[in-house]
Amino acid sequence: MSGPVDEALVTAFHRDRAQIVATLIGITGDWDLAEECAQDAFALALERWPRDGVPDRPGAWLTTTARNRAIDRLRRDAVGAAKLRELATTSRGVPADVGDSRDAEEAEVSGVPDGRLRLIFTCCHPALALEARVALTLRTLAGLTTSEIARAFLVSEPTMAQRLVRAQRKIRNAGIPYRVPPAHLLEERTAGVLGVLYLLFNEGYAATGGADLVRQGLTAEAVRLARLQARLLPHDGEVAGLLALMLLHDARRAARLDGAGDLVTLEEQDRTLWDAAAIAEGVELLKTALRRGQPGPYRLQAAIVACHATAADASDTDWEQVVGLYEHLAALLPSPVVRLNRAVAIAMARGPAAGLELVDELYASGALAGYHLLPAARADLLRRLERGAEAAVSYRQALHLATTDSERRFLSRRLAELGVG
Amino acid sequence: MPVRYLLVICDDESDPQGPEEIAARPDHVAWLDFLRTDGVTLLAGERLRPSGDATSVRARDGDVLISDGPFAETKEQLGGFALIECTDLDQAIEVAARHPWAAHGVIEIRPVWEG
Numbered sequence: 001m002s003g004p005v006d007e008a009l010v011t012a013f014h015r016d017r018a019q020i021v022a023t024l025i026g027i028t029g030d031w032d033l034a035e036e037c038a039q040d041a042f043a044l045a046l047e048r049w050p051r052d053g054v055p056d057r058p059g060a061w062l063t064t065t066a067r068n069r070a071i072d073r074l075r076r077d078a079v080g081a082a083k084l085r086e087l088a089t090t091s092r093g094v095p096a097d098v099g100d101s102r103d104a105e106e107a108e109v110s111g112v113p114d115g116r117l118r119l120i121f122t123c124c125h126p127a128l129a130l131e132a133r134v135a136l137t138l139r140t141l142a143g144l145t146t147s148e149i150a151r152a153f154l155v156s157e158p159t160m161a162q163r164l165v166r167a168q169r170k171i172r173n174a175g176i177p178y179r180v181p182p183a184h185l186l187e188e189r190t191a192g193v194l195g196v197l198y199l200l201f202n203e204g205y206a207a208t209g210g211a212d213l214v215r216q217g218l219t220a221e222a223v224r225l226a227r228l229q230a231r232l233l234p235h236d237g238e239v240a241g242l243l244a245l246m247l248l249h250d251a252r253r254a255a256r257l258d259g260a261g262d263l264v265t266l267e268e269q270d271r272t273l274w275d276a277a278a279i280a281e282g283v284e285l286l287k288t289a290l291r292r293g294q295p296g297p298y299r300l301q302a303a304i305v306a307c308h309a310t311a312a313d314a315s316d317t318d319w320e321q322v323v324g325l326y327e328h329l330a331a332l333l334p335s336p337v338v339r340l341n342r343a344v345a346i347a348m349a350r351g352p353a354a355g356l357e358l359v360d361e362l363y364a365s366g367a368l369a370g371y372h373l374l375p376a377a378r379a380d381l382l383r384r385l386e387r388g389a390e391a392a393v394s395y396r397q398a399l400h401l402a403t404t405d406s407e408r409r410f411l412s413r414r415l416a417e418l419g420v421g
Numbered sequence: 422m423p424v425r426y427l428l429v430i431c432d433d434e435s436d437p438q439g440p441e442e443i444a445a446r447p448d449h450v451a452w453l454d455f456l457r458t459d460g461v462t463l464l465a466g467e468r469l470r471p472s473g474d475a476t477s478v479r480a481r482d483g484d485v486l487i488s489d490g491p492f493a494e495t496k497e498q499l500g501g502f503a504l505i506e507c508t509d510l511d512q513a514i515e516v517a518a519r520h521p522w523a524a525h526g527v528i529e530i531r532p533v534w535e536g
Contacts, residue, residue: 125510127510127514173532173534174510174530174532175424175426175509175510175513175532176509176510176511177508177509177510177511181511185511
């Protein structure tokens with residue numbers, strides 16, 4: 001296969017696939033059929049395009065092909081034929097957003113409600129289990145195969161297949177609407193979608209090393225979906241905030257791990273390895289987003305990451321501003337993890353003793369019992385205060401609770417550096 | 422296409438109010454008003470006697486086994502039901518969320534198995 005055809009197919013896959021699936025679901029109401037026919041259309045393109053050339057409108061070609069395939073398949077069986085007759089007599093047979101004569105991008109600018117937006121709200125409906133929402137989003141919107149999703153979430157393929165089938169069945173049987181939520185539900189449901197996308201991003205971001213390569217790919221999928229969501233809901237400051245947050249985090253990717261695959265702390269990262277273009281894009285997005293009313297949790301988190309991303313080094317960071325942002329965030333999300341992060345920022349702004357006081361309050365509350373970053377943060381503050389013996393005790397606690405090898409190696413190294421018996 | 426849902430209304434049975442008292446409650450009246458204004462049809466709905474008055478029956482190998490009480494001993498017990506007809510799950514969720522019992526008990530939404 002030639003290069004340009006290859007490229008056109010990959011572009012079409014990322015740009016048009018979800019729209020095609022959304023259109024077919026709109027026509028047939030059958031999720032499985034929609035995905036299979038979209039897949040068939042891409043398979044046919046793989047066969048035809050090298051021979052006949054890439055069509056002028058690849059998205060329209062693929063949509064028409066997939067739709068014809070769906071109609072053929074419905075005609076072939078009795079139930080399907082009945083469904084077609086039913087569709088012919090209802091308005092569902094002619095959805096407004098059929099990508100028949102126009103490409104997905106054109107439909108987007110024309111102001112016609114985008115099918116992908118309906119799709120993502122349906123995939124992320126709160127009546128579905130969180131793990132099902134994540135899997136459905138990856139399958140239906142990102143176009144990952146069941147086996148890819150299974151590998152990313154470390155479950156067997158049959159387990160993942162069953163999870164997807166159950167979720168699709170519930171959408172149909174429980175009457176989960178296939179639509180963009182009405183105004184009074186939009187904010188709450190958008191927050192749910194963003195939660196799923198951020199979870200996806202973090203699954204990928206937390207993954208390290210060779211065996212985790214599939215999971216690392218989730219980060220790119222999450223960014224792609226957040227970009228789509230930001231394009232579809234251009235007036236939502238939190239959507240743009242989440243995209244900015246992802247870009248700013250992801251910009252540090254190359255500096256986060258050392259040659260051995262171990263985590264490098266923010267303080268010790270080689271900032272020349274940070275992706276300046278991604279940081280610039282993230283900061284720009286955030287600036288615009290901050291003009292849209294009271295910032296929610298994603299914009300606040302993005303603003304915190306932006307403070308780090310735009311500082312020359314740790315000492316150059318505006319830690320008082322970081323503290324202030326964490327205080328805003330704590331008011332919106334009263335979670336002990338936010339309080340821990342605020343304590344660490346206070347230690348940077350006002351000295352380790354001030355931070356330690358807050359960390360010890362968290363200890364006393366018992367809210368983060370079992371969370372390795374609490375003793376790890378305490379150990380770090382004690383190390384800075386040159387209270388080596390106490391630091392060692394906390395490092396050992398953190399080591400006991402750490403969940404990844406990379407974290408354990410980092411903590412062991414810090415413990416060894418203390419030089420305490 | 423309208424969909425029917427059964428709202429299974431459960432609580433810990435600490436509220437002893439019967440149907441007449443419930444019917445007079447302003448929050449219950451407000452709930453019924455909401456159904457009307459939102460175009461939801463209440464096909465049926467009843468308050469049930471507490472689980473202490475329940476009888477469970479099983480027929481096995483020709484024997485009928487009768488026992489006192491509900492079939493499952495759980496903290497939340499069935500206290501009433503409402504069969505509604507509305508447009509989709511989102512509307513059913515809204516109806517359930519506004520039911521007075523949602524504030525202290527739990528409401529399970531079960532779609533009717535249609536054809």
